Amino acid sequence: MADWIEACLVDDVDEEDVIRFDHEGRTFAIYRSPDGQFFATDGLCTHEKVHLADGLVMDDIIECPKHNGRFNYKTGAAKGAPVCVNLATYPVKVEAGTVFIGLD
Amino acid sequence: MSSMEKTKRDYSLVGESTRRAIETGLASAEWYHTDVPRKVMKDLMQRSDGPAIRDTILWFALLIGSAAGAIWFWGTWWCVPFFFVYGVIYGSSSDSRWHECGHGTAFRTRWMNDVIYQIASFMLMRNPVQWRWSHARHHTDTIIVGRDAEIAVMRPPDLLKAALMFTGLLDFRYSLPGLFRQAFRGLNAEEESYIPEMERHRAVVAARWHVAIYLATLAVALYSWSFLPLMLIGLPRLYGSWHMVLTGLLQHIGLADNVTDHRLNSRTVYMNPVSRWIYWNMNYHVEHHMFPMVPYHALPRLHELIKHDLPEPNPSMWHAYREAWPALLRQLKYEDYFLKRELPPTARPYRDEFHNLATPTAAE
Ligand code: FES
Numbered sequence: 001m002a003d004w005i006e007a008c009l010v011d012d013v014d015e016e017d018v019i020r021f022d023h024e025g026r027t028f029a030i031y032r033s034p035d036g037q038f039f040a041t042d043g044l045c046t047h048e049k050v051h052l053a054d055g056l057v058m059d060d061i062i063e064c065p066k067h068n069g070r071f072n073y074k075t076g077a078a079k080g081a082p083v084c085v086n087l088a089t090y091p092v093k094v095e096a097g098t099v100f101i102g103l104d
Numbered sequence: 105m106s107s108m109e110k111t112k113r114d115y116s117l118v119g120e121s122t123r124r125a126i127e128t129g130l131a132s133a134e135w136y137h138t139d140v141p142r143k144v145m146k147d148l149m150q151r152s153d154g155p156a157i158r159d160t161i162l163w164f165a166l167l168i169g170s171a172a173g174a175i176w177f178w179g180t181w182w183c184v185p186f187f188f189v190y191g192v193i194y195g196s197s198s199d200s201r202w203h204e205c206g207h208g209t210a211f212r213t214r215w216m217n218d219v220i221y222q223i224a225s226f227m228l229m230r231n232p233v234q235w236r237w238s239h240a241r242h243h244t245d246t247i248i249v250g251r252d253a254e255i256a257v258m259r260p261p262d263l264l265k266a267a268l269m270f271t272g273l274l275d276f277r278y279s280l281p282g283l284f285r286q287a288f289r290g291l292n293a294e295e296e297s298y299i300p301e302m303e304r305h306r307a308v309v310a311a312r313w314h315v316a317i318y319l320a321t322l323a324v325a326l327y328s329w330s331f332l333p334l335m336l337i338g339l340p341r342l343y344g345s346w347h348m349v350l351t352g353l354l355q356h357i358g359l360a361d362n363v364t365d366h367r368l369n370s371r372t373v374y375m376n377p378v379s380r381w382i383y384w385n386m387n388y389h390v391e392h393h394m395f396p397m398v399p400y401h402a403l404p405r406l407h408e409l410i411k412h413d414l415p416e417p418n419p420s421m422w423h424a425y426r427e428a429w430p431a432l433l434r435q436l437k438y439e440d441y442f443l444k445r446e447l448p449p450t451a452r453p454y455r456d457e458f459h460n461l462a463t464p465t466a467a468e
Contacts, residue, residue, distance in 0.1 A: 017146065048132060048244060054145075055397065056146065056149045056150075056151075058151065058212070063208070065395075065396070066243065066396070067240040067244070068207045068208045068397065070208070070214075081233070081236050081237065082236065084300060084302055084303070
């Protein structure tokens with residue numbers, strides 16, 4: 001059963017963008033897709049622990065700011081070198097203009 | 105940090121400097137970035153296919169046109185200007201295409217980046233898998249001795265070697281046998297230090313493809329008893345790479361090593377529009393290293409935005425070489441010497457406590 005943690009307000013994230021969310025010593029990335037849906041992944045790239053929130057969201061891809069490694073932020077799938085390890089993803093729900101992420 | 109500078113540099117990627125870089129935290133360190141508001145940076149990072157498609161059409165037109173002219177006039181002196189153009193397109197501009205498409209920033213469409221990356225890697229005799237990883241390392245640990253696999257001029261500098269680079273001979277000597285070795289014997293320990301295990305087989309397969317094409321070209325040359333096939337495939341890496349070296353050497357020579365601020369180890373140089381087209385704006389090199397997500401066509405805009413925080417760019421290639429040359433000469437005797445580039449008053453200062461810039465060997 002996931003604990004729902006309040007991450008941000010809907011308006012905090014632009015469409016096709018990402019922000020960083022830190023919680024209890026962990027860091028996450030909260031995405032808003034071009035069609036307005038919200039998603040969450042681990043905040044650090046699996047290649048060299050760089051914050052993905054400084055990267056670029058294009059459609060359903062987050063591109064890491066350090067070496068341009070790409071992940072599908074909806075599934076966490078690594079899309080080729082230099083990223084080889086998938087990102088962990090987390091469930092998200094939106095209630096009354098607030099974005100929550102589900103953590104175990 | 106200071107202890108690193110006092111010790112002889114070991115450029116092996118699995119040696120003493122590697123161990124020290126990891127121990128002192130220089131490897132995979134946090135680097136300095138100029139502050140740019142997120143909205144502005146997002147706008148600068150935006151990808152588009154338009155500029156790179158336009159440039160690539162021109163690139164192929166020049167490549168095919170000059171090859172056609174060279175073939176047509178083969179056997180007469182008139183082929184020389186055609187080979188001159190063909191050589192620069194094949195042996196020099198391919199480097200910037202390889203680089204930008206390797207970052208995935210040239211085109212918005214992924215497969216376009218991948219196709220041009222593969223073609224350019226072949227032209228450069230670079231294993232496309234291996235070099236993707238070595239370049240990632242170059243961005244993580246730019247000019248960190250023992251970590252960066254792409255340091256062009258080491259210290260103390262070998263000036264004869266640097267001069268020979270303009271002929272393409274040295275690169276050719278390492279690249280081609282390197283591909284053959286990878287194709288038949290596999291990767292060596294240095295390569296394995298930055299290529300993850302799951303990618304190594306792909307690197308070997310890529311080397312085999314390259315080698316197969318070179319052997320086929322050689323067979324055609326022997327069969328037709330003509331140098332022409334080799335002048336078109338392979339040899340342009342020798343006679344056409346001078347522009348790549350001319351522009352590329354300026355990226356880091358004479359500047360600091362083992363620092364974590366690209367303003368100290370990289371150089372931005374204003375260049376003429378032709379060189380900038382060949383080089384795809386990599387003359388904005390500090391900007392590129394600080395923000396590798398920004399596509400080549402947006403680098404002039406990025407430069408305007410952050411130049412208040414960067415050292416004054418060199419106004420020309422000539423100026424940059426005149427600046428670097430005395431530093432290289434001094435490094436022959438004092439290998440710790442480097443040019444410390446002055447920041448404008450509007451810039452955030454270098455982090456002296458970490459970079460040990462009070463060293464008496466540094467010059468303003
Ligand atoms: S740190 Fe993300 S791709 Fe290298």
